[in-house]
Every structure is written in C-alpha cells, then in structure tokens.
Amino acid sequence: MEKLKLLHMYPNMLDLYGDSGNVEILSYRCRERGIELEVSTHMIGDRETDFTQFDIIYLGGGADFEQQLLAEDLLSCKDKIAAAYNAGSFFLMICGGYQLMGQYYKDSNGEKIPGLGLFDYYTSASTDKRCRCIGNIVVETEIDGEKYKVIGFENHGGQTVNVKSPFGKVLYGNGNEFESSAEGYTEENVIATYLHGPLLSKNPKLSDRIISYCMTVRQGVKYLPKPLNDKLENDCRKQLFERLGV
Amino acid sequence: MSIKNAFTIVFGKLMVKILRLLGRDAGNFPGLVLWTVNKDCLKAFKVECPIIAVTGTNGKTSVTNYLSHIFSSGGKKIITNPQGNNLDTGICSLLLQHCDMKGRVKADYLVLETDESHVPVVYSKLKLETLVLLNFFRDQLDRNGEVETLILKVKKFLETFEGNVVLNADDPNVARLGLANPNNKNIYYFSVDKYSGATDKPYEVGEGKFCPFCDTELVYDYYQYSHIGRFHCPKCGFGKVKPYTQIKNVDLSAPSFEADGETYKTAHNSIYYMYNMSAVYSAAKLYKFDKSVLRDTFEHFEVNNGRMERFEIGGSRLLVNLAKNPVGANMTLRVMNEQEGSKELLFVLNDNLADGHDVSWIWDINFSVFKDVDRVITSGTRAYDIAIRIKCSGYDPDKIFVYPDLDDAMKALFSTVGEKFAIANYTAVQPTRAAIKRYKNSCERTEEQNGKA
Missing domain, CATH: 3.40.1190.10 (Mur-like, catalytic domain)
Incomplete structure (x- = not known):
C-alpha cells in the first residue's frame, strides 16, 4: 500500500472551526485511492520532530490566546521547518496557521507575536474585537492551469498584507483584508488561506491537488488520482454558488 | 422614578x-x-x-x-x-x-x-x-x-x-x-x-x-x-x-x-x-x-420543546434533540449508540443568523462511532454540508439521502418503520417539530379516509 505522511502541528491548540476536518478529508480521499495517510502530531515541547520526513505539514486556526502560547515553540523549530519547506514538503495552513508563517501577527490585544518568517507577508488585527471579516467566501484559484472556485467561511480580525502570490481572486467575501480582491498565499508546495468550512470539505479538487503533488514527488512521475463519487460535494457547490450568485 | x-x-x-x-x-x-x-x-x-x-x-x-x-x-x-x-x-x-x-x-x-x-x-x-x-x-x-x-x-x-x-x-x-x-x-x-x-x-x-x-x-x-x-x-x-x-x-x-x-x-x-x-x-x-x-x-417533568422529545408515528419511535454545537450533537449520538438494534438518523442543519452562518462546527462531531445506523437523511438549508461530513467519516455515501425540504425529508424518514433519531440545530428544531406534526396529521387523515371507505 502506498503511504503519505502528514504532520499535524499543535492539533490540541489550533483546532478552531472544525479545521481538523481537513485531515479527516485528506485521509478519506487517500484511503479511497488505496493510499494510507499516516498522521503524526507535533505538540509544544516535542524536540524530536523530524519535519523533513513529512509529505504534508498542516496547521489549522486558533484563538489569539493559543497562538501566543505556541509562538515560542514554533520559533524554536524554525530551521527544521524551513528545511522541510526547501525539501518540497507540502504546507497547508489555515487562518492562524497562515498568519504564524509570515513575518509577524499583531493580535486584537495589540500584542505582537513573531512569525516564523518563512514568507514575506505580515498581519495586524484591529484592537476593536468586533472588527472582523466574517461570512461565506468564494475565491477563484488555478489548479493545473484550470480555474477552480473554492468555497469556505472566513472569520478573522487579522488583515494580511505584502502578499506576493495570493491563493485566489475573491469572488464573494473579504479575503486578506476587508473587501480585498486577493485571498491567501500560494506557491507550488504551499496553500495558506483564511478559509474554514473546513477548506477541503466542499472543494474536492483542492484535496486532490495536494494528494497529486505529494504522490508525484514520492513516485517521480505525474500522479493522476482516480475520480471518486463526489456527487454530494458537487450538488452542495451548485446549491451554494446559486445562492451566493457567483 | x-x-x-x-x-x-x-x-x-x-x-x-x-x-x-x-x-x-x-x-x-x-x-x-x-x-x-x-x-x-x-x-x-x-x-x-x-x-x-x-x-x-x-x-x-x-x-x-x-x-x-x-x-x-x-x-x-x-x-x-x-x-x-x-x-x-x-x-x-x-x-x-x-x-x-x-x-x-x-x-x-x-x-x-x-x-x-x-x-x-x-x-x-x-x-x-x-x-x-x-x-x-x-x-x-x-x-x-x-x-x-x-x-x-x-x-x-x-x-x-x-x-x-x-x-x-x-x-x-x-x-x-x-x-x-x-x-x-x-x-x-x-x-x-x-x-x-x-x-x-x-x-x-x-x-x-x-x-x-x-x-x-x-x-x-x-x-x-x-x-x-x-x-x-x-x-x-x-x-x-x-x-x-x-x-x-x-x-x-x-x-x-x-x-x-x-x-x-x-x-x-x-x-x-x-x-x-x-x-x-x-x-x-x-x-x-x-x-x-x-x-x-x-x-x-418533560420540557417537550425539541429537547429529548419523543414522538410515535405509524409504529416508528422518534427521539428529537436540539444540537447547537458539537457537544450537543455528540450527546445525541451517544444516546443513539447506547440503544441496541438498527436505527436511522435525520440531521437537519440550518445556517440562519441565530444558528451562526458558519456550519464548520459539524466537523467536530464524532460520527466514527456510528453503530447499526441503516440510513441517514439530511435536511435544512445546509443539508449537503452535513451529508458530506457524514460521508467523510467513512459512512457509505449510498446510504445518505439529501432532502433540503423538511416535508420531503419526513416522507423519506417514515417510509420505513423502526427506531429513528433526529438532530436539529437552533432554527431547525421548531420547523422540524412542525413537519413531524404535519406528517403525523396527514397519516391520521389518510387512515380516517381509508376507514370510511
């Protein structure tokens, strides 16, 4: 049986808004293709984690309080995480995870949490806690040269700027900042986004892009995932796109 | 003053x-x-x-x-x-x-x-x-x-x-x-x-x-x-x-x-x-x-307001419980699993203002514990979201039926006779109770007419 390895970072702290569902969805879609997704975790204080051995490194979103608690541990892993990134591990990061990989995050209490600095973007939140981007969101991204609508739910106070290569163009909702045209950050082996939902639940092609990338790296030849029965997902997308008028 | x-x-x-x-x-x-x-x-x-x-x-x-x-x-x-x-x-x-x-x-x-x-x-x-x-x-x-x-x-x-x-x-x-x-x-x-x-x-x-x-x-x-x-x-x-x-x-x-x-x-x-x-x-x-x-x-004393409320319809027993969050839903699933024998589940999920527009909380419900669940029916404005959620927990997608309209969902739910459970979120619970009562009344009317004939 083929195997992929996923590292879930701080699952006990970064698990707001059902984000752990992304791991469940990746496991499900791997299993249906005869691939075992082996899930490991990295928690605060784990000194032995070898980041480079993982195909996927995953961080979900968390509350300000939890982000502060884990910032120090994250920084202590900086070199090892950068090594995994350079070696081609796939990075999937949601909301708080997205923010923490940038230069810094200034939270809603005005406290500056240093980021890992893997990317150039940085984030500040308004100190008015009610000032948040909240609601359904649809962005248009590109997968294998084809446009693909990604639907989710955003809920963030942080406004992220200096984003060189956004994940998608906003069709409905706010994105990186209030009423911005761009959402998230992406590279060949990076998807960083504010989308909860969880992200992969209604966007099966996005899950498959991640699985294809990892399998292609493993096998050295282009991996084409077997189509699955996505009737529920497709019906759901159709219904919501109609409702939101996109 | x-x-x-x-x-x-x-x-x-x-x-x-x-x-x-x-x-x-x-x-x-x-x-x-x-x-x-x-x-x-x-x-x-x-x-x-x-x-x-x-x-x-x-x-x-x-x-x-x-x-x-x-x-x-x-x-x-x-x-x-x-x-x-x-x-x-x-x-x-x-x-x-x-x-x-x-x-x-x-x-x-x-x-x-x-x-x-x-x-x-x-x-x-x-x-x-x-x-x-x-x-x-x-x-x-x-x-x-x-x-x-x-x-x-x-x-x-x-x-x-x-x-x-x-x-x-x-x-x-x-x-x-x-x-x-x-x-x-x-x-x-x-x-x-x-x-x-x-x-x-x-x-x-x-x-x-x-x-x-x-x-x-x-x-x-x-x-x-x-x-x-x-x-x-x-x-x-x-x-x-x-x-x-x-x-x-x-x-x-x-x-x-x-x-x-x-x-x-x-x-x-x-x-x-x-x-x-x-x-x-x-x-x-x-x-x-x-x-x-x-x-x-x-x-x-019973609250009977969609809080662990019991119904009997045409030989089937139905327990309805409100769940506004994962903890509430997990509790109903526990009660469901503790009951021996096969059963069916109806999940009604809305995303109106009072529910919170975000339905991602359903991913924190633990569906992997499903025991002897023969069929799942979903309804509500986010019927598909909950169907996808249950599917990705490993449940057979061919046993999941989506009916966004509640009356259609009731017809489907009571097309078989047996033990049923219903979970409905905040704005869904009263419409669900109303649909159950409508279905029950329509059954009784049909019986009366048949009796007269």
Missing part, C-alpha cells in the same frame, strides 16, 4: 396594548423599540422578588424550565421565558408584559434564561440574586466571538457580583469563575461523580485544556463528556474545590442519581442531562424546596 423612566414604561405598555389589539404576538419587538428609545430601560422596572438567571452554552432552556416548574410549586407566581427570548430585548419585552403602569413587576420569583453575552448588560440594570452557570462550549463562534472572549465578559461581571453563583465544578471554563470575586462567599459548586461512560482520554474536542491562571496543561482523572470531568492543575491546584452538591451513583439504565443520600429517578438518561439536573438540584436546594417536589419533577 425619573421622568424618562416613567415615560419609558407608559410608552412600552401602550405599545404592547396596541400590538395586542392588532392581534400581533409582541415577541422581542417592544423590547427592541424600548431599548432604542432608552438604553437604560431595564432600570425603569421595579422588581422586588428574587431573580434567578440561568446561563451557559448548553441546557439553558431545559434548566430554566425545570427550575420554573419547581419554583412555581405551592402556587407561587413566577415569571419566566420558557421559549428562550434570552437577550436583553427579549427580557425587556417579558417584563413589559408583566408590569403595571408604574413599572412594578409582581411575582414571587423571576426565573430567566439569559444569553451568556447578555448577562453583564441585563444584570447591571436588574438586581440579580442567583446566577446558575452550566458550561462553556464552542457555540456559534462567528456571532459570539471566541469562547474565551465570552468567558471574560461573564468574569468581569462576576468580579463585582456578591449574589449566589451556582456553578459547574467539572467544567474548567466555569469553575474558574468561582474565583472571579475573592470576596464573594456565596459560591456553590456542583459536580457529578464518574459515571459508567466516562473515559480516560477526551472523546470529543473541547475548550479549556490549559489552566487559566498559570497556562499549565490541566490533568484529568477522567472525562465525562467533551471537556467536562474531574480535572486539576498540577502546578497551582486550580480545580480542587469542595462541591455544595455532589451527585453520586448515576445509573443510566434506571435512570436515576443520588444526591445528599437520596435517590432520584429521572425522565431521561444521558450524562449531560444529569449535569442539568445537578444544576437544578443545587439551585432548588439553595432556596430550600421540598424534596418531594424535586422527586416528582425529576421523575415526571
């Missing part, structure tokens, strides 16, 4: 009377108008009886109904909001309906379900005697803000509060609030002894795994459900309290529990129901209600 407050009451009473003449149900509206005219309108009411407020994420409506039933025993007059309406404007409307032209509210007790985020605003203006705090879970995060923000709001209120606080010792999010005002001696913890379904490891995701006083990871002897259980902080000792009420010998098969040496039979048998009863027992004990009243209430 100030002239402004006197005017507020007269104006409000007139508004309620006019609405009644027009044949309208007043609802939240008069309170909303009053609040707009006078931000301090709650101060215009003169309440001389004790006010008991119930707050927390899950179980507010049930506990409020149980307490109202007990507090009205012996012919006492109570004023309560049994259907929710638990925001500042709802409570304002309620008082307006029950006061005289001078704003006097006459009753023996006010028992008020109160939304967590509205506790400070309401009870900075009305004199609260007892606050019952049940639990804090993730609930409608996009509307309320993160759980921590909510806890801090209630904490701030409690820092200067000197009345009774009845609170759950087994929920770290709640227990910490017992220390909010070190000068308040009227702190009454309730706790439930380890029950047969308790686990060593958390079974579902929860909040509050770190000590709020020193950031150390909390240590649990056992988990009852979600993050509720016997916990303590290994560094500063947070969590070690002496409860006012210790519920013992929870027996889910009887079902019954023991308190202060006496056994009480109950109408339902889940652990979260036992925690609700523990809160009810503690508040009733504080007001010295007779044990015979409690015994009768625990054994026979």
Whole structure:
C-alpha cells in the first residue's frame, strides 16, 4: 500500500472551526485511492520532530490566546521547518496557521507575536474585537492551469498584507483584508488561506491537488488520482454558488 | 422614578396594548423599540422578588424550565421565558408584559434564561440574586466571538457580583469563575461523580485544556463528556474545590442519581442531562424546596420543546434533540449508540443568523462511532454540508439521502418503520417539530379516509 505522511502541528491548540476536518478529508480521499495517510502530531515541547520526513505539514486556526502560547515553540523549530519547506514538503495552513508563517501577527490585544518568517507577508488585527471579516467566501484559484472556485467561511480580525502570490481572486467575501480582491498565499508546495468550512470539505479538487503533488514527488512521475463519487460535494457547490450568485 | 423612566414604561405598555389589539404576538419587538428609545430601560422596572438567571452554552432552556416548574410549586407566581427570548430585548419585552403602569413587576420569583453575552448588560440594570452557570462550549463562534472572549465578559461581571453563583465544578471554563470575586462567599459548586461512560482520554474536542491562571496543561482523572470531568492543575491546584452538591451513583439504565443520600429517578438518561439536573438540584436546594417536589419533577417533568422529545408515528419511535454545537450533537449520538438494534438518523442543519452562518462546527462531531445506523437523511438549508461530513467519516455515501425540504425529508424518514433519531440545530428544531406534526396529521387523515371507505 502506498503511504503519505502528514504532520499535524499543535492539533490540541489550533483546532478552531472544525479545521481538523481537513485531515479527516485528506485521509478519506487517500484511503479511497488505496493510499494510507499516516498522521503524526507535533505538540509544544516535542524536540524530536523530524519535519523533513513529512509529505504534508498542516496547521489549522486558533484563538489569539493559543497562538501566543505556541509562538515560542514554533520559533524554536524554525530551521527544521524551513528545511522541510526547501525539501518540497507540502504546507497547508489555515487562518492562524497562515498568519504564524509570515513575518509577524499583531493580535486584537495589540500584542505582537513573531512569525516564523518563512514568507514575506505580515498581519495586524484591529484592537476593536468586533472588527472582523466574517461570512461565506468564494475565491477563484488555478489548479493545473484550470480555474477552480473554492468555497469556505472566513472569520478573522487579522488583515494580511505584502502578499506576493495570493491563493485566489475573491469572488464573494473579504479575503486578506476587508473587501480585498486577493485571498491567501500560494506557491507550488504551499496553500495558506483564511478559509474554514473546513477548506477541503466542499472543494474536492483542492484535496486532490495536494494528494497529486505529494504522490508525484514520492513516485517521480505525474500522479493522476482516480475520480471518486463526489456527487454530494458537487450538488452542495451548485446549491451554494446559486445562492451566493457567483 | 425619573421622568424618562416613567415615560419609558407608559410608552412600552401602550405599545404592547396596541400590538395586542392588532392581534400581533409582541415577541422581542417592544423590547427592541424600548431599548432604542432608552438604553437604560431595564432600570425603569421595579422588581422586588428574587431573580434567578440561568446561563451557559448548553441546557439553558431545559434548566430554566425545570427550575420554573419547581419554583412555581405551592402556587407561587413566577415569571419566566420558557421559549428562550434570552437577550436583553427579549427580557425587556417579558417584563413589559408583566408590569403595571408604574413599572412594578409582581411575582414571587423571576426565573430567566439569559444569553451568556447578555448577562453583564441585563444584570447591571436588574438586581440579580442567583446566577446558575452550566458550561462553556464552542457555540456559534462567528456571532459570539471566541469562547474565551465570552468567558471574560461573564468574569468581569462576576468580579463585582456578591449574589449566589451556582456553578459547574467539572467544567474548567466555569469553575474558574468561582474565583472571579475573592470576596464573594456565596459560591456553590456542583459536580457529578464518574459515571459508567466516562473515559480516560477526551472523546470529543473541547475548550479549556490549559489552566487559566498559570497556562499549565490541566490533568484529568477522567472525562465525562467533551471537556467536562474531574480535572486539576498540577502546578497551582486550580480545580480542587469542595462541591455544595455532589451527585453520586448515576445509573443510566434506571435512570436515576443520588444526591445528599437520596435517590432520584429521572425522565431521561444521558450524562449531560444529569449535569442539568445537578444544576437544578443545587439551585432548588439553595432556596430550600421540598424534596418531594424535586422527586416528582425529576421523575415526571418533560420540557417537550425539541429537547429529548419523543414522538410515535405509524409504529416508528422518534427521539428529537436540539444540537447547537458539537457537544450537543455528540450527546445525541451517544444516546443513539447506547440503544441496541438498527436505527436511522435525520440531521437537519440550518445556517440562519441565530444558528451562526458558519456550519464548520459539524466537523467536530464524532460520527466514527456510528453503530447499526441503516440510513441517514439530511435536511435544512445546509443539508449537503452535513451529508458530506457524514460521508467523510467513512459512512457509505449510498446510504445518505439529501432532502433540503423538511416535508420531503419526513416522507423519506417514515417510509420505513423502526427506531429513528433526529438532530436539529437552533432554527431547525421548531420547523422540524412542525413537519413531524404535519406528517403525523396527514397519516391520521389518510387512515380516517381509508376507514370510511
């Protein structure tokens, strides 16, 4: 049986808004293709984690309080995480995870949490806690040269700027900042986004892009995932796109 | 009374009377108008009886109904909001309906379900005697803000509060609030002894795994459900309290529990129901209600408002339960799994304002525990989301049927005869009950017609 390895970072702290569902969805879609997704975790204080051995490194979103608690541990892993990134591990990061990989995050209490600095973007939140981007969101991204609508739910106070290569163009909702045209950050082996939902639940092609990338790296030849029965997902997308008028 | 407050009451009473003449149900509206005219309108009411407020994420409506039933025993007059309406404007409307032209509210007790985020605003203006705090879970995060923000709001209120606080010792999010005002001696913890379904490891995701006083990871002897259980902080000792009420010998098969040496039979048998009863027992004990009243209430009283409500239709049995968050849904799934034999599940999911527009909480429900579930039917404005969620837990997608329309869903659900369970979220629960009743009536009409033929 083929195997992929996923590292879930701080699952006990970064698990707001059902984000752990992304791991469940990746496991499900791997299993249906005869691939075992082996899930490991990295928690605060784990000194032995070898980041480079993982195909996927995953961080979900968390509350300000939890982000502060884990910032120090994250920084202590900086070199090892950068090594995994350079070696081609796939990075999937949601909301708080997205923010923490940038230069810094200034939270809603005005406290500056240093980021890992893997990317150039940085984030500040308004100190008015009610000032948040909240609601359904649809962005248009590109997968294998084809446009693909990604639907989710955003809920963030942080406004992220200096984003060189956004994940998608906003069709409905706010994105990186209030009423911005761009959402998230992406590279060949990076998807960083504010989308909860969880992200992969209604966007099966996005899950498959991640699985294809990892399998292609493993096998050295282009991996084409077997189509699955996505009737529920497709019906759901159709219904919501109609409702939101996109 | 100030002239402004006197005017507020007269104006409000007139508004309620006019609405009644027009044949309208007043609802939240008069309170909303009053609040707009006078931000301090709650101060215009003169309440001389004790006010008991119930707050927390899950179980507010049930506990409020149980307490109202007990507090009205012996012919006492109570004023309560049994259907929710638990925001500042709802409570304002309620008082307006029950006061005289001078704003006097006459009753023996006010028992008020109160939304967590509205506790400070309401009870900075009305004199609260007892606050019952049940639990804090993730609930409608996009509307309320993160759980921590909510806890801090209630904490701030409690820092200067000197009345009774009845609170759950087994929920770290709640227990910490017992220390909010070190000068308040009227702190009454309730706790439930380890029950047969308790686990060593958390079974579902929860909040509050770190000590709020020193950031150390909390240590649990056992988990009852979600993050509720016997916990303590290994560094500063947070969590070690002496409860006012210790519920013992929870027996889910009887079902019954023991308190202060006496056994009480109950109408339902889940652990979260036992925690609700523990809160009810503690508040009733504080007001010295007779044990015979409690015994009768625990054994026979039913809220029947989509809270563990039972229906029988054409040979099928259906249990309907509200679930606004993962903890509520997980509890219904537990009850479902504890029942032997095959069964079917209906899940109705809406994403209206009062539900919170974000439905991602369904991914924190643990569906991998499904046992002997033959078929799943989903309905509501987000019927597909919940269908996808159940599918990705590994359940056969060919056994999942999506009917966004509730009447279609009922027809499908009752196309077979057997044991059924329904989970509905906040705005879905009343439409679901209505659809069940419509379906039941249409069956009975058909039977009558067949009988005549």
